[in-house]
Amino acid sequence: MTMPPWLDDLLWTYGNLVHALGVNGLLALSMYVVLAVGQLSLGQAAFMGLGAYSSALMTIVLGWPFWAVLPLSVVAPVLFALVIGVPTLRLSGVYLAIATIGLGEVLRAVYLNVDLFGGALGLSGIPERAGDTLIYGLLFAALAALWLVGRSGIGRAMEAMREDETAAAVMGVNLLRYKMGALLASAALAGLAGCLNAHVSSFIGPNEYGFEPAVTILSFALLGGIGTPLGPVLGAFVLTLLPELLRDLSDLRLVLNGVIIVVAVLFLPGGLLPWRLRRRAA
Amino acid sequence: MLAQQLVNGVLLGATYALFALGFTLMFGVLKVINLTYGFYFSAGALVALWLVRSRGLGIWTALPLAAVAAGLIAVAVDWLLLTRLRTRQRAGAGVADGHAGRGAGAVFRADRLARVGHPPPAARVINGDALQLGPVRVTEAQLLILAAVGVLIAALVWLLRGTKLGLAIRAMADRPDAAELMGIDTARAAAIVSFLSGCLAGAGGVLIGLQRNAIHPYMGEEMMLRGFVVIIVGGLGDIRGAVVAGLLLGLVEVLTAGYLGSSLKEAVAFLLLVAVLWTQPSGLFGRAVPAG
Numbered sequence: 154m155t156m157p158p159w160l161d162d163l164l165w166t167y168g169n170l171v172h173a174l175g176v177n178g179l180l181a182l183s184m185y186v187v188l189a190v191g192q193l194s195l196g197q198a199a200f201m202g203l204g205a206y207s208s209a210l211m212t213i214v215l216g217w218p219f220w221a222v223l224p225l226s227v228v229a230p231v232l233f234a235l236v237i238g239v240p241t242l243r244l245s246g247v248y249l250a251i252a253t254i255g256l257g258e259v260l261r262a263v264y265l266n267v268d269l270f271g272g273a274l275g276l277s278g279i280p281e282r283a284g285d286t287l288i289y290g291l292l293f294a295a296l297a298a299l300w301l302v303g304r305s306g307i308g309r310a311m312e313a314m315r316e317d318e319t320a321a322a323v324m325g326v327n328l329l330r331y332k333m334g335a336l337l338a339s340a341a342l343a344g345l346a347g348c349l350n351a352h353v354s355s356f357i358g359p360n361e362y363g364f365e366p367a368v369t370i371l372s373f374a375l376l377g378g379i380g381t382p383l384g385p386v387l388g389a390f391v392l393t394l395l396p397e398l399l400r401d402l403s404d405l406r407l408v409l410n411g412v413i414i415v416v417a418v419l420f421l422p423g424g425l426l427p428w429r430l431r432r433r434a435a
Numbered sequence: 436m437l438a439q440q441l442v443n444g445v446l447l448g449a450t451y452a453l454f455a456l457g458f459t460l461m462f463g464v465l466k467v468i469n470l471t472y473g474f475y476f477s478a479g480a481l482v483a484l485w486l487v488r489s490r491g492l493g494i495w496t497a498l499p500l501a502a503v504a505a506g507l508i509a510v511a512v513d514w515l516l517l518t519r520l521r522t523r524q525r526a527g528a529g530v531a532d533g534h535a536g537r538g539a540g541a542v543f544r545a546d547r548l549a550r551v552g553h554p555p556p557a558a559r560v561i562n563g564d565a566l567q568l569g570p571v572r573v574t575e576a577q578l579l580i581l582a583a584v585g586v587l588i589a590a591l592v593w594l595l596r597g598t599k600l601g602l603a604i605r606a607m608a609d610r611p612d613a614a615e616l617m618g619i620d621t622a623r624a625a626a627i628v629s630f631l632s633g634c635l636a637g638a639g640g641v642l643i644g645l646q647r648n649a650i651h652p653y654m655g656e657e658m659m660l661r662g663f664v665v666i667i668v669g670g671l672g673d674i675r676g677a678v679v680a681g682l683l684l685g686l687v688e689v690l691t692a693g694y695l696g697s698s699l700k701e702a703v704a705f706l707l708l709v710a711v712l713w714t715q716p717s718g719l720f721g722r723a724v725p726a727g
Contacts, residue, residue, distance in 0.1 A: 240712040247466070247671065251663045252712060258660040259705035266698030 170397060172353045175288035176346050177393045181373035181385035182295050183342035188379045189303075190335040191315035192246050196237070196253025197343050197370045199260050200230035202362025204344025205351040206264065209276045212352070219282040219352065226348030227341040234340035242332045249336075257364050264359035275358030276351075283352040291349070292386070295342060299382040303430045311335070312429070376417045378424020387425055439571045440693050441686065446577040448685020449584045450643050454658045455665040455677040456587060457635030463672015464608040464628045471512055472636055472662065473655030479505035479637020480644040480654060498641050505637025506630040513629040576646040583642050584678070587635065591674060594631075604628060608672060660701070664708045670718025679719060683707075 180197060187194045208226035211217045217225075237256060241248040264270040271277075302308055314321035314328055322328050351357045369392065377388025417424070458472050483501035486492045492500070566573055595601035606614040607624050615621050636655070643658075644650040665684055669676025684704060691703040711718065 236709060237712075240709075240716055244716055247462075248667070248712065248716070251667055252708065255660060255663055255705050255708055259701050262698075262701035 169354070170393070171285055172288060172350075174390055174393050175285065175292050176350045176353075177370075177373065177389040178292045178386045179288075179295060179342055179346040179349070180370045181377065181389035182292075182299060182382055183339045183346065184370050184374040185299065185379055185382050185385040186335045186339040186342065188374055189311050189315060190332050191318065192242070192332055192335065193250045193371075194253045194336065194339065195250055195364070195367045195371065196234075196256045197339070198362045198364070198366035199253065199257035200234065200340040200343035201347035201350070201366075202257075202260055202264070202357075202359075203229040203233060204347030205357045205362070206270055206276070206347075207344075208348035209279045209351045209357055210269070212279060212282070213276065222282075222352075223345070223348055227344040230340040230344035230347075231337050234336050238333055238336045242329060242336065254364060254367070257362065257367055261359050261363045264362075270359070273359065275356060277356045279351050279355050279357070281353060281355060283349045288349050288353070291345060296382055296386065300430070303382060304432050307331075308430060309432060374424075376421075376424060378421075378426045380423060380427055380429040384424050384426040391425070440689050442571045442573060444686035444689035445682055446573065446581065446685070447689055448682035449577075449581050450639075450646065450681075451658075451661050451665050451684050452678045452681025453580060453584050453587070453639040453642060454636075455662050455669070455681050456584075456591065456674065457632035457639070458662045459666045459669065459672055459674065459677040460591070460628060460635065461632040462666055464604055465513075465625060470659070471509075472632070473657075473659045475505045475509050475633045475636035476640040476643075476655035476658060477652050478508055478640070478655075480640035480650045481652065482637070483641040483644070484650050494641075494645070498638060501641050502634040502637040505640070506633035509629045509633025509636070510626055513626065574646070576642075580642050580646055583638070587638065588674065588678060591631075591635075595674070600624075600627065661704065664704050666718075667708055668711045668718055670720045673718065673720045676718050676720035 180201060183200070184194070184197050187197075204226040207229040208222045211222045211225060212219065233256065237252045238249070241252050264275075265273055303311070310321065310326045310331060313324065314326055314331060318328060347362075373389040373392055374385040375388070376392060377384035377386065379385065421427075454476065457475075461469055461472065479501045482504045483494070483497040486497035486500060487494055490497075566575065566578075593601075595605060603614065603619045603624050604627070606617065606619055607621050607628075611621055614624075640650075640655065644654065647654075661684060665677055665680045666672075668683065669678070669680030684707065687703055687707060688700045691697075691699055695703075
């Protein structure tokens with residue numbers, strides 16, 4: 154594929170940022186899926202880390218080809234999501250939130266202390282197998298899939314349970330099945346994002362997948378709004394670009410980021426894109 | 436050796452229980468995932484450090500002042516952010532958890548605002564002399580924590596079970612709307628609960644800082660994971676559960692570190708959490724909050 158020289162220049166200069174935008178867009182979508190059924194997970198970074206570490210090990214240690222590694226990178230996050238989701242999704246949402254916070258912190262401790270995961274140094278020298286075409290291709294595929302699901306009867310059920318669980322259950326929505334499905338899909342998306350991230354940045358470390366990144370991923374969705382899948386992606390783009398634009402402010406950057414989130418939560422309760430998906434009348 | 440480890444486990448567990456007291460109170464009554472709790476804990480310790488160092492107060496004067504300061508910070512955060520989110524949540528009906536998350540995210544950021552201002556002083560306040568009791572050694576600071584946990588639990592149980600205010604708080608934990616209909620000023624009760632849990636966090640920060648001989652702005656964050664494990668294992672909002680689960684976690688961690696290796700401590704703490712969620716999701720004593 155040939156590209157115009159200006160685009161080539163742009164990609165060369167801002168390559169990492171372009172990767173990060175795509176990967177964060179995928180993470181924002183993984184957050185969206187959980188929030189769309191009215192649940193809160195603070196484990197998106199942990200699921201991403203599981204995808205990143207497991208795929209990096211498959212590539213480095215086992216030497217498997219990338220076309221096999223990419224789909225397999227969803228296995229570990231989905232398994233952990235099952236172990237956590239089965240007991241907690243029957244209870245009020247607080248339990249899922251707490252268990253996922255715990256998951257992130259524990260995995261960080263495990264990565265730090267187990268030799269296989271490279272300890273504090275992380276894993277480096279991961280071959281660059283993913284590219285912008287793949288990242289953005291998957292982002293658009295995920296966006297389109299979630300858009301279609303959102304417009305279907307499944308999306309209607311998800312929106313109903315987000316607004317009022319009891320009423321949705323009375324109307325025959327199987328709450329547990331939808332919540333479980335959303336959590337597993339979300340873990341899989343985050344795992345893919347992790348795999349892509351590991352295979353474009355050549356290095357992954359234990360601190361990239363702890364609690365703070367999880368809150369950042371949550372803030373993508375809060376800023377963008379969860380009426381449509383586009384909202385979180387927009388939020389991810391804004392919150393990924395903003396720190397780059399504000400690089401000169403160094404420490405104050407965090408403060409400003411924080412102010413933006415607080416203001417967004419208090420004054421923009423629907424996010425930047427508050428509109429909802431349109432559906433045909435039933 | 437085993438005796439010493441059991442004693443160490445109980446003493447460590449007492450610090451976890453101390454940390455979790457205010458945490459479980461806040462959760463049980465306000466039903467909000469308030470991630471600033473770790474910050475109140477650090478703030479209490481830092482205020483006490485400042486009072487002792489710069490104002491020349493004795494530690495026993497500084498302790499209650501620092502606890503009150505942390506309580507006031509908690510009320511301020513609650514008033515600024517959480518109350519608004521809670522009222523909106525009631526109006527919007529049913530999106531409770533998503534909104535709790537918004538609160539969490541917002542407040543976490545707010546916490547970060549507060550954090551940037553602190554230099555990280557790791558400071559010694561008192562030296563804990565070690566005592567030899569038969570086969571085991573304990574420090575005075577450790578015994579102090581044990582005593583403090585006992586006193587704070589007794590005070591909290593008395594407040595919740597023996598006073599009219601406690602009755603109002605328990606009613607609110609049970610059914611906020613029904614409590615309001617019975618004439619309870621729930622906004623005031625929520626502010627008082629915030630204040631109390633902030634005070635407990637602040638006092639915990641001072642005492643645990645004394646025991647560890649180190650005070651720094653991130654000490655609360657480091658306790659949060661244990662705090663979550665303790666309140667889930669003990670049952671959300673259950674004071675007795677928080678104490679038992681705190682001691683259990685302390686024992687499990689010390690024994691894991693002693694016999695399996697200290698790098699597995701966090702993993703074992705998490706396994707304990709998952710095991711309780713699978714077998715007894717309501718915690719050892721609590722009633723689970725069902726979905727819906």
